[in-house]
Structure formats: structure tokens, C-alpha cells
Amino acid sequence: DIDDVGHKYHLELVLEDVLDKDSTVNCTAEVLYHLGNKNIAPAVQFTIEGELKNTDEADNIFYSRIKSLEKELVAENIPDSHGSVSPEMEPIRLLAQVASGYVIWQNSTENTKFQLAQIKHVKQVKRSDDCLEFDYMILLHEMVSQEIIPWQMTVLWHPQHGVQVTQDSCQPKHALE
Amino acid sequence: HQVLRIKTRNEEEVQKLQLLESLEHLELDFWINPSTPALPVDVRIPANSVQAVKAFLESHGIEYSILIEDLQVVLDKEKQDMAYNQQRDRSSNSFNYGTYHSLDSIYAELDHLASEYSNIVSKLQIGESYEKRPLYVLKFSTGGSNRPAIWIDAGIHSREWVTQASAIWIAKKIASDYGKDPSLTSLLNKMDVFLLTVSNPDGYVFTHTTNRMWRKTRSRNQGSRCVGVDPNRNWDAGFGGPGASNNPCSDSYRGPSANSEVEVKSVVNFIKNHGNIRAFLTLHSYSQLLMYPYGYKCTEPADYAELDALGRAAASSIQSLYGTTFTVGNICNTIYQASGGSIDWSYDYGIKYSFAFELRDTGRYGFLLPASQIIPTAEETWLGLKKIMEHVRDNPY
Numbered sequence: 001d002i003d004d005v006g007h008k009y010h011l012e013l014v015l016e017d018v019l020d021k022d023s024t025v026n027c028t029a030e031v032l033y034h035l036g037n038k039n040i041a042p043a044v045q046f047t048i049e050g051e052l053k054n055t056d057e058a059d060n061i062f063y064s065r066i067k068s069l070e071k072e073l074v075a076e077n078i079p080d081s082h083g084s085v086s087p088e089m090e091p092i093r094l095l096a097q098v099a100s101g102y103v104i105w106q107n108s109t110e111n112t113k114f115q116l117a118q119i120k121h122v123k124q125v126k127r128s129d130d131c132l133e134f135d136y137m138i139l140l141h142e143m144v145s146q147e148i149i150p151w152q153m154t155v156l157w158h159p160q161h162g163v164q165v166t167q168d169s170c171q172p173k174h175a176l177e
Numbered sequence: 178h179q180v181l182r183i184k185t186r187n188e189e190e191v192q193k194l195q196l197l198e199s200l201e202h203l204e205l206d207f208w209i210n211p212s213t214p215a216l217p218v219d220v221r222i223p224a225n226s227v228q229a230v231k232a233f234l235e236s237h238g239i240e241y242s243i244l245i246e247d248l249q250v251v252l253d254k255e256k257q258d259m260a261y262n263q264q265r266d267r268s269s270n271s272f273n274y275g276t277y278h279s280l281d282s283i284y285a286e287l288d289h290l291a292s293e294y295s296n297i298v299s300k301l302q303i304g305e306s307y308e309k310r311p312l313y314v315l316k317f318s319t320g321g322s323n324r325p326a327i328w329i330d331a332g333i334h335s336r337e338w339v340t341q342a343s344a345i346w347i348a349k350k351i352a353s354d355y356g357k358d359p360s361l362t363s364l365l366n367k368m369d370v371f372l373l374t375v376s377n378p379d380g381y382v383f384t385h386t387t388n389r390m391w392r393k394t395r396s397r398n399q400g401s402r403c404v405g406v407d408p409n410r411n412w413d414a415g416f417g418g419p420g421a422s423n424n425p426c427s428d429s430y431r432g433p434s435a436n437s438e439v440e441v442k443s444v445v446n447f448i449k450n451h452g453n454i455r456a457f458l459t460l461h462s463y464s465q466l467l468m469y470p471y472g473y474k475c476t477e478p479a480d481y482a483e484l485d486a487l488g489r490a491a492a493s494s495i496q497s498l499y500g501t502t503f504t505v506g507n508i509c510n511t512i513y514q515a516s517g518g519s520i521d522w523s524y525d526y527g528i529k530y531s532f533a534f535e536l537r538d539t540g541r542y543g544f545l546l547p548a549s550q551i552i553p554t555a556e557e558t559w560l561g562l563k564k565i566m567e568h569v570r571d572n573p574y
Contacts, residue, residue, distance in 0.1 A: 018541065056215075057215065057216065060213075060215065060216065061209075061216065064212065079542060079545045079547070080545075081277070081338075081384075081385075081389045081545065082276070082277050082545075082547070082548050083542050083545040083546050083547035083548060083549075083550075084547060084548070115540040115543050116543075117390065117543050117544060117545070118389075118390075118545060139390060141390075141543055141544070143464075143512075143513075144513050145422075145427070145428065145429060146392060146407070146428040146429050147427070147428050148390040148428070173426070
């Protein structure tokens with residue numbers, strides 16, 4: 001407890017590569033939830049022990065594949081009702097997972113626990129520069145209230161420039177039905 | 178046809194491959210085109226061209242390996258596998274436990290199990306859902322009269338598909354292991370098991386037809402355009418207290434009153450009328466948790482020590498199979514404060530061994546758990562349930 005400021009948590013955690021369970025990295029972090037204004041994202045500082053795996057090869061394969069598509073990519077329900085994700089859509093899902101991490105961080109309080117539940121819809125947006133742009137409609141699952149919250153996010157990505165969420169907004173619940 | 182993987186070391190080699198690409202008479206099908214030395218080149222080569230291409234590569238000292246020796250063999254096997262699986266699905270004697278099923282399909286399998294294992298399995302109807310669908314319970318019994326019994330339910334929250342899927346696998350397991358597994362056999366010789374595989378059939382159908390993420394029942398709420406009540410906030414345990422919503426539009430809406438939902442009332446009536454239920458076990462997903470009461474208050478139950486130890490033993494059994502770890506504790510401290518929950522009601526009613534499971538995973542797929550994980554999940558969950566059931570058998574009260 002920090003008087004008049006908020007609650008600070010000190011964490012020691014292990015990061016595990018989603019694609020390679022044996023690849024782990026230790027991490028320490030400090031998270032500060034602000035008192036009062038709940039509209040500010042918690043402040044996060046972290047240190048990683050060692051290096052994260054190099055993903056250049058996979059990044060380039062994905063980048064080339066999307067760049068060489070004749071028509072802009074469009075897809076829905078990833079994973080589908082049965083939990084299936086086609087191999088071509090796997091990077092699209094991973095990208096959503098990273099981008100939703102940002103959205104989740106921006107909207108987290110001490111009383112929320114968000115997970116990405118599903119990509120309802122994703123549409124590639126044509127760009128004149130080198131970046132790839134995707135307009136996602138995702139569903140976030142909030143564990144404490146058990147609500148499913150539709151959320152729109154615009155995601156930019158480039159193998160060298162990383163991921164950026166340029167726009168995101170919570171959608172009304174009946175956007176689903 | 179063969180598929181080769183070619184490793185290029187420099188731009189020159191890439192260019193040589195691009196030259197090869199241009200030779201149309203070879204009919205080469207590049208799965209990964211030559212573009213940069215950093216990436217491998219995968220190419221499917223028709224039988225007639227295989228020798229020529231290999232000779233070309235070898236003469237230029239370009240490294241390659243054979244990814245697929247004979248593509249036709251791979252394709253034939255795949256076709257065979259698909260035909261076999263389709264047949265297994267359609268044939269009336271074979272239910273594919275490794276996939277998600279419609280309500281009708283699950284209900285058909287309940288009948289099939291009751292018929293195939295009629296010496297120990299029978300199907301009972303304990304009530305009807307809001308939309309008038311039957312609520313079916315499988316009774317596993319070797320006889321006696323009103324023996325002490327264990328209650329297991331799944332799918333009270335309809336979007337938690339791995340629970341209904343695991344429940345039907347567990348039904349099959351119990352039926353087929355009797356007479357083969359000594360522990361289960363001794364258990365069924367003393368006690369009965371009641372298994373409600375789909376506690377919320379209206380919700381389950383809705384997740385198939387309209388909204389995969391539907392959680393609640395499908396009852397109409399007076400004065401609101403929002404539908405449904407959270408059936409696990411509707412039990413008479415701390416009802417109305419913190420940990421449930423009074424907003425009909427909320428996914429944790431408690432309902433107008435305790436037991437307002439017929440799906441809940443039917444189970445309460447069954448348990449009360451039976452009078453000899455000794456354990457109440459309920460399956461949810463996801464989060465990988467094994468919990469005992471209470472949810473409506475954050476204080477430990479009187480039997481805390483025993484329940485915690487038993488929970489840990491069950492979690493350990495679960496972990497022994499595939500390494501899946503479950504966190505053990507009371508609901509309030511482990512997940513969140515929640516009022517009107519089923520195991521709080523069953524515990525306060527006098528059923529000491531009351532546990533709630535949250536099955537795989539921890540959020541990567543969440544509710545949309547891949548079908549390939551159904552059977553592993555069911556197998557490990559069964560070990561946990563069995564551990565608890567054995568303790569109940571050996572510790573009558």
C-alpha cells in the first residue's frame with residue numbers, strides 16, 4: 001500500500017514461449033495500480049533475465065505471405081467453435097494475442113482479469129507503406145464479472161518495427177447478436 | 178512425386194533456383210519460392226523430373242534434403258484416415274469422444290450407454306429445462322436400495338464445452354471399467370453414481386445455434402429484454418449477497434430469487450428426495466482449479482483441513498497423467514467471491530464432500546479448447562474425481 005498513490009505489487013515470474021514450452025525466461029516486474037483515477041492504466045516496469053528468442057525467420061515468412069496475397073485478407077471466428085485454427089491463421093491469432101495484451105493492460109484494474117476469447121472478425125487494410133494493417137473485432141473474456149466484451153482494435157505490424165495498436169474501442173454488447 | 182527442401186547459402190544459389198523455377202516443362206510446384214538465402218525452398222517435383230532436378234542441384238553443389246519421399250503415400254493415408262473417422266462417427270456403434278457434439282448427439286449416446294451397459298447404467302429424467310428440454314441423469318448402480326451416492330454434473334455454464342464432452346467420456350469410462358478396475362468396481366459395489374452430463378441444455382443448444390459464448394440459462398426476465406440467469410448464482414447459498422449481479426443483462430445475474438431456474442430447482446429436488454447423496458462434484462472450465470466451499474464468504478468451511486488435503490491429493494492425481502497443474506483452495510480466495518453457488522448450497526445442506534473443478538486451460542484457448550484436448554482433459558479429470566470418490570467410499574459419514 002502506498003498512501004495517496006495506490007497499490008504496488010512486486011512480481012517474480014517465468015515467461016514461457018507459447019510455441020515452445022521448453023523455452024523459458026525469468027522476469028521481475030513492478031505493477032502500480034493508481035488510487036482514484038481508474039482510467040489510467042497500471043504502471044508497469046520489468047526486467048527480463050537473458051534474451052527472447054529470435055523470430056526473424058517466422059516473421060519474414062508471414063510478412064512475405066501476406067504481402068504477396070492478391071486480395072486483402074479477411075477471416076472470422078478464430079479459433080472456431082471447436083477450438084480449431086488453420087495453420088495460415090495461426091500468425092493472425094498470435095498477432096491478436098500480442099495486440100490484445102496492450103488493450104488488456106490499458107484497461108486493467110486490481111479487480112479485472114482479461115483473456116482474449118476469440119477473434120470474431122479480422123480484415124486486412126491496404127497500406128501504401130511497408131507496414132501490415134489489420135482491423136480486428138475481438139472478444140475479451142473478463143473473468144471476475146464473467147462478461148464477454150466485444151472490442152475493436154486496429155493493429156499495425158512490421159517485422160522490424162514490431163506491433164502497434166493505433167486505435168481501439170470497446171463495443172456495445174449486442175454488437176454480438 | 179517428391180518434396181525436397183533446398184538450403185541455399187548465397188544469392189548465387191538463389192538465382193540458380195529461380196532459373197529452375199522458370200523451366201516450365203519440369204512442372205515444379207514451389208511450396209516456398211526461392212527469394213532470399215535466409216529461407217529454405219520447398220518444392221514438389223513430379224516423378225518424371227525428380228532425377229533431372231537432383232542432378233542439377235548436385236552438379237551445382239546445392240544442399241537439399243527429402244521432405245516427403247512419396248507424396249501419394251501421404252495423400253492415400255490421409256484419405257484413409259478421413260474415411261475411417263467419418264465412418265466411426267456415423268456408425269451407430271461408435272461415438273467419437275474426441276470431438277464436440279450437439280445436444281441430440283449427446284442424448285443419443287446416453288441412450289446407447291444405458292442400453293449397452295444395462296446391467297449397471299440407467300437413464301433418469303429429473304426435470305425439464307425452461308424451453309422444455311429433458312434433463313437426463315445417468316445412474317450407475319449395481320443394486321441395493323438407495324445406496325449412498327455420488328453426484329457429478331457438467332455444463333451448468335453452457336459455453337464450457339469441455340465439461341459436457343468430458344462428462345460423456347467419463348460416463349463411458351465408468352460403465353466400461355466396472356469389473357475391470359478394482360477400485361471402481363469396489364466403489365460401485367457399495368455406492369451409486371449419478372451423472373448429469375448437460376445441466377443447461379437450453380444454453381448448450383444456444384451455443385451451437387447462435388452464440389458460442391452464452392453462459393446462462395435461456396429464461397425470460399420480466400421487465401427486461403435481456404435473457405437468462407447465471408445458474409451458478411441461483412442456488413440458495415448466500416443468495417443476494419456480494420458476488421452476483423442483480424442486473425438481468427449481466428452474465429452473473431443471480432435471478433429474481435433462489436432456485437428460480439428450473440434447471441437448478443430440478444437438481445435440488447432430486448438431491449433432497451434422494452436423501453443419501455454423500456458427495457457433490459461439479460465441472461466447469463476454464464482455469465485449472467479444484468475448489469471447495471465457500472464462495473459466498475471468504476471464511477474456511479468447518480471441514481477445511483480434510484477438504485484441502487483431499488483436494489491436493491486429487492490435484493496430484495490429475496497432474497500425474499499429463500503434468501497439468503490445478504490450484505487448490507476455497508472458491509472465495511482462489512477465484513473470486515461468488516454467492517448462490519452450487520457447492521456452497523450442497524455443503525451447507527450437509528454434503529461434506531463438495532468440490533468444483535475448473536478444467537483446462539488457463540486462458541490460451543479458454544472456452545474454445547481444441548477438440549484434440551478433450552480426451553486428455555477427460556482422462557486427467559477422471560483421475561481427480563476417482564481420488565475423491567475413493568475417499569468418500571472409504572470414509573462414510
